[in-house]
Amino acid sequence: xxxxxxxxxxxxxxxxxxxxxxxxxxxxxxxxxxxxxxxxxxxxxxxxxxxxxxxxxxxxxxxxxxxxxxxxxxxxxxxxxxxxxxxxxxxxxxxxxxxxxxxxxxxxxxxxxxxxxxxxxxxxxxxxxxxxxxxxxxxxxxxxxxxxxxxxxxxxxxxxxxxxxxxxxxxxxxxxxxxxxxxxxxxxxxxxxxxxxxxxxxxxxxxxxxxxxxxxxxxxxxxxxxxxxxxxxxxxxxxxxxxxxxxxxxxxxxxxxxxxxxxxxxxxxxxxxxxxxxxxxxxxxxxxxxxxxxxxxxxxxxxxxxxxxxxxxxxxxxxxxxxxxxxxxxxxxxxxxxxxxxxxxxxxxxxxxxxxxxxxxxxxxxxxxxxxxxxxxxxxxxxxxxxxxxx
Numbered sequence: 001x002x003x004x005x006x007x008x009x010x011x012x013x014x015x016x017x018x019x020x021x022x023x024x025x026x027x028x029x030x031x032x033x034x035x036x037x038x039x040x041x042x043x044x045x046x047x048x049x050x051x052x053x054x055x056x057x058x059x060x061x062x063x064x065x066x067x068x069x070x071x072x073x074x075x076x077x078x079x080x081x082x083x084x085x086x087x088x089x090x091x092x093x094x095x096x097x098x099x100x101x102x103x104x105x106x107x108x109x110x111x112x113x114x115x116x117x118x119x120x121x122x123x124x125x126x127x128x129x130x131x132x133x134x135x136x137x138x139x140x141x142x143x144x145x146x147x148x149x150x151x152x153x154x155x156x157x158x159x160x161x162x163x164x165x166x167x168x169x170x171x172x173x174x175x176x177x178x179x180x181x182x183x184x185x186x187x188x189x190x191x192x193x194x195x196x197x198x199x200x201x202x203x204x205x206x207x208x209x210x211x212x213x214x215x216x217x218x219x220x221x222x223x224x225x226x227x228x229x230x231x232x233x234x235x236x237x238x239x240x241x242x243x244x245x246x247x248x249x250x251x252x253x254x255x256x257x258x259x260x261x262x263x264x265x266x267x268x269x270x271x272x273x274x275x276x277x278x279x280x281x282x283x284x285x286x287x288x289x290x291x292x293x294x295x296x297x298x299x300x301x302x303x304x305x306x307x308x309x310x311x312x313x314x315x316x317x318x319x320x321x322x323x324x325x326x327x328x329x330x331x332x333x334x335x336x337x338x339x340x341x342x343x344x345x346x347x348x349x350x351x352x353x354x355x356x357x358x359x360x361x362x363x364x365x366x367x368x369x370x371x372x373x374x375x376x377x378x379x380x381x382x383x384x385x386x387x388x389x390x391x
Contacts, residue, residue, distance in 0.1 A: 001160050001255050002069065002085060003039070003068065003071040003074075003077070003078070004029055004030045004031065004037060004039045004068035004070055005030045006028065006029055006039060006041050006078045006082075007027070007028040008025065008026065008027045008028075008042070008078070008079070008082040009024075009025075009026045009027075009206060010023070010024065010025050010026075010045075010082055010083065010086040011023075011024040012024075012086055012087075012090050013053070014090055014094060015368075016094060017094065017096065017104070018090060018091060018094040018100075018101040018104055018105070019104055019105065020049055020050065020051035020054070020105050021051060021052060021053065022051060022052075022053040022054075022305075023045055023049065023053070023054045023055070023343060024054075024055045024056075025042040025045040025055070025056045025057075025079075025082070026042065026056070026057045026059075027039075027041040027042040027056075027057065027058050027059070027079070027081065027082075028059050028060075028061055029041065029058060029059065029060050029061065030061050030063055030065065030068065031061065031062050031063070031067065031068060032060045032062065032063065032064075032065050032067040033063065033064055034064075034066070034067055035067040037062060037067055037068045037069070038058060038060060039068065039074055039078065040058060040074070040075035040079070040103075041058070041075055041078045041079035041082070042056035042057065042058055042079055043075050043076075043079065044055065044075065044076050044079045044080050044083060044208055045079065045083050046111065047110050047111055047112055048080075048083060049087070049102070049105040049106070049107065049110050049111075050105055050106065050107030050108070051105070051111065054111055054112070085172060087102065087105075089100065089211075094203055095174050099126050099127075101127055102122075102126055103123050103127070106120075106122055106123050113212075118253060120196070121146040130277045132189060133348060135206045135229070137260055138323040148177075148181060149177075149180075149181040149182065150171065150175060150177065150181060150182050150183070150217075151182075151183045151184070151185065152167065152168070152171045152182060152183070152184045152185070152210055152211065152214075153184070153185040153186075153191045153192065154167065154184075154185075154186055154194050154206055154209060155186070155187075155188065155189070155191040155192055155193050155194035156191055156194045156202065156206040157186065157187050157188040157194075157202075158186060158187065158189070160354055161202065161286070161290065162283065162286030162289065162290070163186065163202055163203065163206065165283060165286055166203055166207070166282050166283045166286060167184055167186070167203070167206055167207060167210055168182050168183075168184045169282060169283055170182065170203075170207045170210050170214075170282060170350060171210050171214055171317040174211050174214035174215065174218075175214050175217070175218065176209070194206055194209070195297070198356075199220065202354070202356065203282065203352060203354065203355075204348050204350075204352055204353065204354055205283070205351075207348065207350050207352065208348045208349060208350070211348075211349040212349070214348075215349075228313060238278055246346055248344070248346070248347055248353075248360050249353075250276065250277065250278035250353040250354060250355065251276070251277045251278070252274055252275060252276040252277065252278070252291075252356075252358050252359070252361070252362060253272045253275045253276075253362070254272065254273070254275075254295065254298075254362040254363055254365075254366040255272065255273045255274075255275075255366060256269055256271070256272045256273075256363070256366040256367045256369075256370045257269065257271040257370060258270075258367060258370040258374055259271075259374070260371060260374045260375055260389070261386075264386055265385075265386030265387070265389035265390045266386055267303055267367075267371060267384055267386075267389070268331075268333075269299055269303070269331075269333065269367060269370075270333050270334060270338070271333065271334045271335075272295055272299065272334070272335045272363070272366070272367075273335075273336050273337070274291050274292075274295050274336070274337040274359060274362075274363075275334075275337075275338055275339070275340070276291060276337065276338070276339045276340070276355070276359075277339065277340050277342040277359060278339060278342065278352075278353045278354070278355045278358060279342055279343060279344045279347065279351055279352040279353030280341075280342070280343035280350055280351040280352045281339050281352070281355075282343070282350060282352055285356055287339070288337055290356055290359060291321070291337035291339075291355065291359040292336070292337050292359065293333050293359060294356075294357065294358065294359020294360035294361075294363070295325060295335055295337065295359045295360065295363045296327060296332050296335060297359070297360045297363070298359070298361070298362070298363020298364045298366075298367075299327060299331070299332065299335075299363055299364075299367060300326050300327045300331075300365045301360070301361065301363070301382060301383070302367040302368060302382060302383060302384055303327075303367065303383050303384055303385075304325040304326060304327060304331075304366035304383055305325065305326060305329075305383060306318075306324075306325075306382075306383050306385075307324065308323075337359070348391070364382060367384070368382075368384060371384055371389075375389065377389060
C-alpha cells in the first residue's frame with residue numbers, strides 16, 4: 001500500500017494576540033474505486049488547540065488507482081503538517097512568536113469531548129524544547145537576524161560577473177559592518193525589480209539602490225527605531241537626477257606584444273597589459289577578473305573566432321568548438337591589468353563606473369596594431385588568420 005494523497009484547506013480566526021476563535025479544517029482524501037479508504041487527516045485539528053468554534057470535514061475522491069493503506073501515523077501525519085503550517089502562518093500574521101502562540105492556545109480540556117486530559121504536557125515540551133534548541137536567538141521574522149546581521153534583497157543577476165560579492169561588499173561598507181554580517185538575495189523574480197545585467201551598468205545601478213537603502217536604514221537606526229526594520233530604495237530617480245552637463249564614461253588603454261611566424265603566418269600574443277580608469281574599484285579581485293576576462297575575449301575576437309556560413313544553403317559550417325575556435329590556456333600567456341584611482345561621485349554614491357565590457361573593447365585593436373608593427377601589413381577583417389596575413 002501507500003499513504004494516500006490529500007488536499008487540505010484550513011481557515012483560522014483569531015484575535016490580535018493570536019488567540020484562536022475559529023478553526024475549519026477540510027480534507028479531500030484519495031481512495032480507490034475498489035475499496036473505500038479514509039485517511040482521517042483533519043481529526044487532529046479537533047483536539048490540538050483550543051477554540052470555541054471548530055469544524056472538520058472529510059471527503060473521499062474515488063479514482064482508478066490502487067487502494068491506499070495504513071502508513072506510519074495515519075491521519076495525524078498529513079493532517080498535522082497542514083495544521084501546524086497554518087498555525088505558523090497565523091503566528092507570523094499576528095506578530096507573535098510561534099512557540100508562544102501555541103502555548104496561548106493550549107486547551108485545558110479536550111475541545112471536542114470536553115473531557116479532562118489524563119495528562120498533557122505539550123506546554124512543557126514547547127518551553128523546554130525551545131530552551132534546549134536555542135529558540136530565543138532565532139530570527140523573529142523571515143529575513144531578519146537577531147545576531148546583528150543584515151539581509152539585502154534586489155532583483156539583480158550574477159551571470160559570472162561577481163555581482164553577488166560586490167553588492168554584499170557595498171552594503172557592508174555602507175553599513176559599517178563586516179562582510180560576513182550581510183546576506184544578499186538576488187536572481188529571484190519575487191524580489192524588487194532591477195536593471196538588466198548588461199551595458200556595463202549593473203553594479204552602478206544595483207549598487208546605487210543598495211547604498212540608498214543602507215543609508216535609510218542607518219538613519220532610522222540612528223533615530224532609535226528598533227529592529228527589525230525594513231526599508232526600500234529606488235535608484236532610478238537617483239540615476240535620472242545625475243548631471244546632464246557631464247559626459248560619463250570609463251576609459252582604458254591596452255598594450256599587446258605579438259610574434260608572427262614568417263613561414264606560416266601564425267600569430268602568438270606573449271604579453272598583454274590593460275590600464276583602466278573606471279571610477280572607484282569596489283572589489284579589486286573581481287574587477288581584475290573582469291578586465292582580464294574581457295581582454296582574453298578580445299584576443300579570441302582578434303585571432304580565432306569566426307562564424308563561417310554556407311551562402312548557398314544559409315547554414316553555418318562550424319557548429320562546434322572543434323571548428324569554432326576559442327582560446328585555450330596555451331593561447332593566453334601573460335595578461336595583466338591595473339587601474340588608476342578614479343572615483344567619480346558625479347555618477348553614483350559609490351563613485352564607480354561600469355567595467356563589465358571595457359576589457360574587450362580595445363584588445364583586438366591593440367593586437368592588430370601590433371601585427372602591423374611586426375609585419376607592416378594592416379588586417380581590416382577579423383580574425384587575423386595566417387591566410388589573411390599571407391594574401
